[in-house]
Amino acid sequence: PAVLREAYQAPAFLISQVALDVEIRDEHTVVRADLNIERQRPDIPLLLDARHMRLQAIAIDDRRLRAAEYEVSSDRIEIADVPQRFRLATTVVIDPEGNRALEGLYRSGPMLCTQCEAHGFSRITPFPDRPDVLSRYRVRIEAHRATYPVLLSNGNPVESGDLPEGRHFAVWEDPYAKPCYLFALVAGDLSCVEDEFVTRSGRPVRIGFYVDHGNESRVDHAIASLKRAMRWDEDHYGLEYDLDRYMVVAARDFNMGAMENKGLNLFNAAYVLASPDTATDDDYEAVEAVIGHEYFHNWTGNRVTCRDWFQLSLKEGLTVLREQQFRTASRASGVARIEQVQTLRAQQFPEDAGPTAHSVRPDRYVEINNFYTPTVYEKGAEILRMIEALQGPGTFVEGVRRYLHEFDGQAATIEDFLAAQESVGQRNLDGFRTWYSQAGTPVVRVEDEWRDGHYRLRLYQQTPPTPGQPVKRPVPIPIGFALYDPNGAELELPPTQGLVREDLILIEDEAMELSFGPFERRPVPAFLHGFSAPVRLDYAYTPQQLALLVTAEADPFLRWESVQELMILAHAELVDGEPGAIVGVLLETLQRLAANPPEDRALLAWLMSLPALTMLAERQARIDPEAVVAAHQRLKLEIGAALCGPFSVWAEWGSTGERGVDRRALSNVALDYLAAQGTSAALELARKRAMNSHNFTLVLGALNALNGTGSSQRALALAACRESWRDDPLRLDRWFSLEARAIDGDVAASLQILLDDSAFTWANPNRVRAVLGAFGTQNWRAFHRPESYALYARLLLRLDGTNPQVASRLSKPLLRWRRYAEPWGGGMHDALMTLSAERLSPDLGEMVTRALDGGH
Ligand code: ARG
Numbered sequence: 039p040a041v042l043r044e045a046y047q048a049p050a051f052l053i054s055q056v057a058l059d060v061e062i063r064d065e066h067t068v069v070r071a072d073l074n075i076e077r078q079r080p081d082i083p084l085l086l087d088a089r090h091m092r093l094q095a096i097a098i099d100d101r102r103l104r105a106a107e108y109e110v111s112s113d114r115i116e117i118a119d120v121p122q123r124f125r126l127a128t129t130v131v132i133d134p135e136g137n138r139a140l141e142g143l144y145r146s147g148p149m150l151c152t153q154c155e156a157h158g159f160s161r162i163t164p165f166p167d168r169p170d171v172l173s174r175y176r177v178r179i180e181a182h183r184a185t186y187p188v189l190l191s192n193g194n195p196v197e198s199g200d201l202p203e204g205r206h207f208a209v210w211e212d213p214y215a216k217p218c219y220l221f222a223l224v225a226g227d228l229s230c231v232e233d234e235f236v237t238r239s240g241r242p243v244r245i246g247f248y249v250d251h252g253n254e255s256r257v258d259h260a261i262a263s264l265k266r267a268m269r270w271d272e273d274h275y276g277l278e279y280d281l282d283r284y285m286v287v288a289a290r291d292f293n294m295g296a297m298e299n300k301g302l303n304l305f306n307a308a309y310v311l312a313s314p315d316t317a318t319d320d321d322y323e324a325v326e327a328v329i330g331h332e333y334f335h336n337w338t339g340n341r342v343t344c345r346d347w348f349q350l351s352l353k354e355g356l357t358v359l360r361e362q363q364f365r366t367a368s369r370a371s372g373v374a375r376i377e378q379v380q381t382l383r384a385q386q387f388p389e390d391a392g393p394t395a396h397s398v399r400p401d402r403y404v405e406i407n408n409f410y411t412p413t414v415y416e417k418g419a420e421i422l423r424m425i426e427a428l429q430g431p432g433t434f435v436e437g438v439r440r441y442l443h444e445f446d447g448q449a450a451t452i453e454d455f456l457a458a459q460e461s462v463g464q465r466n467l468d469g470f471r472t473w474y475s476q477a478g479t480p481v482v483r484v485e486d487e488w489r490d491g492h493y494r495l496r497l498y499q500q501t502p503p504t505p506g507q508p509v510k511r512p513v514p515i516p517i518g519f520a521l522y523d524p525n526g527a528e529l530e531l532p533p534t535q536g537l538v539r540e541d542l543i544l545i546e547d548e549a550m551e552l553s554f555g556p557f558e559r560r561p562v563p564a565f566l567h568g569f570s571a572p573v574r575l576d577y578a579y580t581p582q583q584l585a586l587l588v589t590a591e592a593d594p595f596l597r598w599e600s601v602q603e604l605m606i607l608a609h610a611e612l613v614d615g616e617p618g619a620i621v622g623v624l625l626e627t628l629q630r631l632a633a634n635p636p637e638d639r640a641l642l643a644w645l646m647s648l649p650a651l652t653m654l655a656e657r658q659a660r661i662d663p664e665a666v667v668a669a670h671q672r673l674k675l676e677i678g679a680a681l682c683g684p685f686s687v688w689a690e691w692g693s694t695g696e697r698g699v700d701r702r703a704l705s706n707v708a709l710d711y712l713a714a715q716g717t718s719a720a721l722e723l724a725r726k727r728a729m730n731s732h733n734f735t736l737v738l739g740a741l742n743a744l745n746g747t748g749s750s751q752r753a754l755a756l757a758a759c760r761e762s763w764r765d766d767p768l769r770l771d772r773w774f775s776l777e778a779r780a781i782d783g784d785v786a787a788s789l790q791i792l793l794d795d796s797a798f799t800w801a802n803p804n805r806v807r808a809v810l811g812a813f814g815t816q817n818w819r820a821f822h823r824p825e826s827y828a829l830y831a832r833l834l835l836r837l838d839g840t841n842p843q844v845a846s847r848l849s850k851p852l853l854r855w856r857r858y859a860e861p862w863g864g865g866m867h868d869a870l871m872t873l874s875a876e877r878l879s880p881d882l883g884e885m886v887t888r889a890l891d892g893g894h
């Protein structure tokens with residue numbers, strides 16, 4: 039049964055006040071709810087969502103209802119006849135210990151905790167589980183003191199005390215009305231690390247980070263990140279925190295990254311804990327990003343929430359954008375934007391070109407959890423970035439503030455946000471409404487012509503059809519733009535029709551034409567500075583032009599982009615045969631870069647890195663995984679051989695005590711090329727580093743470099759790490775994932791060894807992702823075989839029985855079967871067919887159905 043955006047109806051009942059009493063017992067938990075309800079329309083039955091619970095009592099205004107007065111089904115309770123205004127009291131019994139789906143109330147290690155977005159609250163108590171019902175909560179928690187010394191919920195603590203039989207209680211009150219998906223509760227035996235932040239208007243905020251005992255020393259970075267985020271939001275958007283407490287709880291078992299529950303964030307421990315010997319520099323970045331993201335939700339998401347789940351990007355796209363702005367501001371290097379584009383292209387572009395393509399504001403869903411996607415998040419942020427580029431940063435901030443002011447304490451829509459932006463700027467944003475409603479990545483094709491000293495450009499935009507949307511309309515696309523003389527000097531451009539500014543083209547229709555000149559020589563064009571729009575640019579660059587842009591361009595993104603394009607062309611040359619002219623130009627370009635490197639060593643590391651296999655595969659008409667992998671390996675060898683001089687120097691940086699994120703990144707890239715050469719010097723260097731370094735970035739870099747080599751050094755290093763990481767789940771995940779990525783030969787047997795490992799468990803999403811996720815997305819050699827697809831489908835089915843959300847997400851590597859050549863496409867299709875014959879959860883079921891039905 040699909041939910042349709044068009045079918046939205048305002049809530050029939052509003053609930054002003056929620057009083058919850060949660061009584062935690064060893065065998066089960068009893069939840070009593072007392073709701074103040076007011077009917078909004080006449081003659082309408084009260085429908086409460088209620089799943090996985092046993093109803094014990096139900097009363098209206100203190101009168102217990104007789105069985106004939108209500109109806110209970112597997113997912114809801116219906117009461118036909120209710121007064122205009124009344125108190126509803128329910129008592130239910132739930133089973134957190136048996137909850138393997140990790141939504142609602144569930145056990146994670148030493149605690150019980152909640153995950154309510156999108157529909158977890160209706161697994162805790164009967165309630166209209168929709169984001170446009172906003173209520174004030176008072177929550178009483180009661181549990182055994184020794185087992186659950188810490189009792190937390192949203193807002194402020196108002197009362198606590200002891201009870202008979204070693205039990206105790208705590209009462210929390212949240213002064214802000216909120217939708218039920220922002221409810222949170224934690225009861226457990228945790229350590230608290232405290233800190234304080236004073237807001238710019240002088241409000242002291244108590245910061246509390248709750249972690250497993252023994253992890254206290256691993257939260258400094260997360261706390262510092264939170265304080266930076268709090269300050270940044272004040273400085274950049276003028277937004278202050280609004281409660282006396284900000285709590286973050288780290289859970290071992292969590293389906294996604296983190297959750298922005300009001301005043302009480304729940305985090306996957308992987309995005310909280312970090313120390314130099316247990317987390318990589320990338321992990322540090324990820325912690326700062328996710329901490330910032332959840333904090334920024336306090337305004338964009340919590341103070342103003344979404345009217346319905348079709349508006350999800352209203353909070354997620356905007357919060358991703360804010361997170362990106364924050365991260366870019368806090369870093370010296372120019373690579374922040376490169377990382378964002380890389381993520382978008384590796385994750386969102388394939389989605390947009392596949393059977394599960396959907397618009398940023400979707401029109402229908404079966405399971406909303408399937409729509410927490412790179413499209414809703416990352417593409418949503420890109421749309422806002424384009425609006426920001428056209429409005430100007432100051433006006434954009436003003437628009438955000440106008441929107442927050444106007445809808446504070448309410449549930450809003452994407453349309454509300456656009457209207458607020460329109461009201462502060464000069465511009466009609468209609469074209470962006472199309473961006474929100476239309477799936478698929480627009481392609482901008484560029485043709486140029488050089489005649490009589492004049493340079494003419496023709497731009498055409500076209501969005502390919504997507505499932506359910508055969509015909510597309512043009513959208514506004516801001517395209518960063520520059521022209522270079524063949525000697526590398528940037529040409530001054532006079533005001534020209536079609537240029538919004540001297541460095542920005544705005545194409546709004548299907549086609550547009552621009553003309554420049556006179557020039558003495560044919561210029562070289564550069565497009566999409568800073569990746570100014572989430573489109574594919576199609577212009578037939580020659581290798582020489584790309585080589586020129588690598589040095590001529592000042593924009594770090596475009597420099598990287600030019601090398602990547604050159605590498606993609608070189609890869610295509612190797613798919614077809616032996617290294618030729620293009621590989622030649624690439625190697626020269628890289629050698630020139632090495633001889634004359636940019637100051638920004640993090641940028642240099644990116645410039646030297648090969649495109650991911652997915653990016654290379656995307657360029658093939660039909661993907662032949664074997665050919666993609668073989669040419670990729672060959673290209674790696676060619677580059678490693680041509681640059682072994684500089685690579686040897688950089689690789690040593692990891693050993694000579696050279697500090698800094700940037701240098702470590704470059705050292706790891708260099709070591710990876712060298713180890714691929716298979717020389718014993720390189721393998722020994724990597725082995726020693728993996729086994730002896732105290733810096734986890736270098737350890738993991740060395741292990742990654744060894745992992746593809748099948749050498750004895752690899753075996754030694756992996757065994758040693760397994761042993762020393764034994765008691766740390768987060769590092770053990772890294773070991774599992776390295777092993778899953780290295781599987782080759784007898785795939786079924788090797789995979790089974792990992793699944794039979796005493797440390798493997800289906801109950802922990804991080805562990806499952808470390809094995810299945812790494813195998814499905816990062817081990818092309820072993821995964822892309824028809825028998826592996828069948829095996830993978832069986833594992834998904836196993837997982838779907840306990841954790842549908844994670845199973846659904848992990849199904850992605852099988853979905854795009856139409857893009858693959860034979861026998862791979864057919865093999866994926868067969869695997870999907872086997873799955874579709876089983877009883878699947880709505881989550882996995884929807885993905886499989888879309889993959890089998892949808893075009894592309
Ligand atoms: N709102 C959370 C975040 O962005 C993610 C929640 C994901 N929930 C889900 N059911 N998939 O930060």
Ligand code: ZN
Pocket residue numbers: 331335353354357
């Ligand atoms: Zn979010």
